[in-house]
Amino acid sequence: MIAYGLLMVFPAVMILAALSDLFTKTIPNRLSVILVALFFPLAFLAGLPVETILMHVAAGLGILAVGFLLFSTGTLGGGDAKLMAAASLWVGIAPLADFFIYVALFGGALAIGVLLFRRVPDDVLSGPARALRLHDKGQGIPYGIAIAGAALLTFPATGLYALISG
Secondary structure: OHHHHHHHHHHHHHHHHHHHHHHHOOOOHHHHHHHHHHHHHHHHHHOOOHHHHHHHHHHHHHHHHHHHHHHHOOOOOHHHHHHHHHHHHHHOOOOHHHHHHHHHHHHHHHHHHHHHHOOOOHHHOOOOHHHHHHHOOOOOOOOHHHHHHHHHHHHHHOHHHHHHHO
16 A cells, blocks of 8 residues: 555655656656665565666666766756656666656647747737746757656656556
C-alpha cells in the first residue's frame, strides 16, 4: 500500500513541475529533490534488484551531466536539466530513448505552439498576466511541460511501474 502511494508521487510532481514552469518559468529545486529522495524507498519496496537501481542512478547522473552541459551553453534551463535528470532516475535505462523521443516531440510541438501564440497581435490578447507572459518574445519556452509530458507517457512502460502495479 505504501508503494502505491509513493508511486503516485512521480506523476504528481511532474504535473506540479509543468504547471510551475508554465506560470512562473521556474521549476523549484524541491520538486527534483523529492523525486530523487523518494525513488530509493520505492525501488526497494518494489523489489528492484540493486543492479537495476544502479542502472537507474547511472541514467539520472548521465542525464544530469548532459543537462549541465546544455545549461552551460544556454540551451536548457537549470530547472529543466534537474527535472530531466530526476525523471531519468525514475525511468531507468531501458525506456530512456523513448523518453527523449517524447521530450523532443512534445518540446517541438510546444515551441511551435508558443511561437504561433506570439504572432497574435498584442491588442487581441486578454487574460491574466501569467498567461500573457508566454506571449513575450523575450521569454523562453517552458520546456518543463514537455519533460513532464514525456515522463508521464514513458513511466508506465518502466520496470519500476510494472513491479508496483502488476
